[in-house]
Amino acid sequence: MAEAVISNGAIPLADADTSATNARTNDHALEVAVREHARLVYRIAYSVLRNHHDAEDATQEAFVRVLRYRRKLEGVQDPKTWLARIAWRVAIERNKRRPEISLSETEVSHAIGELPSQLASAEEKTLGREMALLLELLMAALPEPLRNALTLSTVEELAPHEIAEVLGTSESSVRSRLFRARQILKEKLAKLEGKYESP
Amino acid sequence: MNHRNEDRLDRWLDSALNEQGKAEPRAGLEARVLANLAAMPTEHRAARNWWPLAVSTAIAVASLALWLAQDGRRPEHRAPHGTAGAAQVAGQASAAAGVPDGGLPITKVAASRARSRSRHTVQDRRQPQLKQFPAARPLSEQEQLLKAYVNHFPNEAAVIAREQEQRKKEIEALYADATRESDSDQER
Numbered sequence: 001m002a003e004a005v006i007s008n009g010a011i012p013l014a015d016a017d018t019s020a021t022n023a024r025t026n027d028h029a030l031e032v033a034v035r036e037h038a039r040l041v042y043r044i045a046y047s048v049l050r051n052h053h054d055a056e057d058a059t060q061e062a063f064v065r066v067l068r069y070r071r072k073l074e075g076v077q078d079p080k081t082w083l084a085r086i087a088w089r090v091a092i093e094r095n096k097r098r099p100e101i102s103l104s105e106t107e108v109s110h111a112i113g114e115l116p117s118q119l120a121s122a123e124e125k126t127l128g129r130e131m132a133l134l135l136e137l138l139m140a141a142l143p144e145p146l147r148n149a150l151t152l153s154t155v156e157e158l159a160p161h162e163i164a165e166v167l168g169t170s171e172s173s174v175r176s177r178l179f180r181a182r183q184i185l186k187e188k189l190a191k192l193e194g195k196y197e198s199p
Numbered sequence: 200m201n202h203r204n205e206d207r208l209d210r211w212l213d214s215a216l217n218e219q220g221k222a223e224p225r226a227g228l229e230a231r232v233l234a235n236l237a238a239m240p241t242e243h244r245a246a247r248n249w250w251p252l253a254v255s256t257a258i259a260v261a262s263l264a265l266w267l268a269q270d271g272r273r274p275e276h277r278a279p280h281g282t283a284g285a286a287q288v289a290g291q292a293s294a295a296a297g298v299p300d301g302g303l304p305i306t307k308v309a310a311s312r313a314r315s316r317s318r319h320t321v322q323d324r325r326q327p328q329l330k331q332f333p334a335a336r337p338l339s340e341q342e343q344l345l346k347a348y349v350n351h352f353p354n355e356a357a358v359i360a361r362e363q364e365q366r367k368k369e370i371e372a373l374y375a376d377a378t379r380e381s382d383s384d385q386e387r
Contacts, residue, residue: 031233038229046222056224056231063232067239135215154220186208 026070033079034063040080040157041087043167047151048091049098050136058094062087083164088166101103142181145169149177150185260349267342270375317352 038059045058065086066073076082139147145167152163153174160178164171338346349356 030236034232034236035229039224042224042228043220043222046285047220052220052222052225054220056228059224059228060232060235063236064239131215132219135219137268150216154216156217156220182209182212185212186205189208189212190204 146181172190263360
């Protein structure tokens with residue numbers, strides 16, 4: 001898995017004589033990567049797993065994978081995107097092993113009931129549990145390419161071109177996917193609002 | 200969906216997605232990750248170096264099995280037809296350990312070894328003569344227990360085998376020392 005995300009421009013294997021020096025350099029590079037990007041890795045994991053504990057486990061796992069290939073870290077062109085791709089893959093793999101989320105009719109109704117008040121002061125209000133779950137549920141129902149782009153767009157450290165790198169697509173494709181994803185979500189929310197408010 | 204409603208939902212969606220991305224890890228995430236990574240190389244090394252341990256364990260188990268097999272076969276060599284009596288074997292043993300040419304007395308260690316050998320031989324005498332070599336016979340209850348133990352706890356079995364081997368060597372060294380001492384006493 002992780003092999004696939006390693007850049008081709010990696011530094012070659014060390015000679016026996018210089019291995020100690022290289023090991024120290026690699027360890028230093030790894031430490032720098034942890035200090036600079038652990039938060040990004042965590043946020044990517046959290047955007048997929050929606051759980052702090054799982055996100056932290058995924059962060060640890062992602063860096064353990066990095067440790068395995070730390071010799072190549074020095075040669076990676078863009079460590080941030082490289083780490084983001086590893087974090088993304090780890091989180092997606094972990095998410096597949098988790099049970100699917102579900103929301104009862106009452107919970108959906110309650111969440112939609114909260115919508116007007118949340119819309120009134122969207123900036124100040126924090127997302128209620130049911131609203132968050134509803135959004136998660138609506139996102140889960142999106143087609144995978146749209147969902148992936150939207151999920152990564154919630155990570156504020158990632159610019160559209162970096163999301164494109166992580167997903168292995170073009171920036172324009174990411175932008176169009178985000179637009180379509182948002183359209184679908186708005187339509188679904190409007191329908192739900194109509195359904196639960198009209199009676 | 201009218202334009203106003205769309206704007207409204209857009210704003211809400213922006214805010215909700217933004218909030219979803221605001222996840223903050225518990226304080227000290229970097230330190231925890233680094234601590235975990237610091238613990239990893241040892242584990243990796245241990246995982247990579249499992250094979251010498253496995254090989255040495257296999258060798259130890261094989262030598263234990265060989266030793267057991269030889270131990271089981273030894274009586275047939277000593278008393279192949281089951282005709283030698285305990286006294287006769289004890290006599291042979293004492294002759295071997297005792298006064299072959301120099302008229303030396305039998306030491307305590309030698310005597311006890313002779314006694315133990317004669318005990319073995321008495322027990323083995325009761326077994327029928329076996330034509331096949333190595334003898335094909337079912338494992339005794341003790342051997343079966345030992346086999347089960349080795350299967351379940353190969354590492355411990357290897358350690359025990361090593362300990363036994365070492366103890367055997369120590370006893371032999373003691374025996375050699377005792378013989379040397381009695382020789383020098385005699386000379387004096």
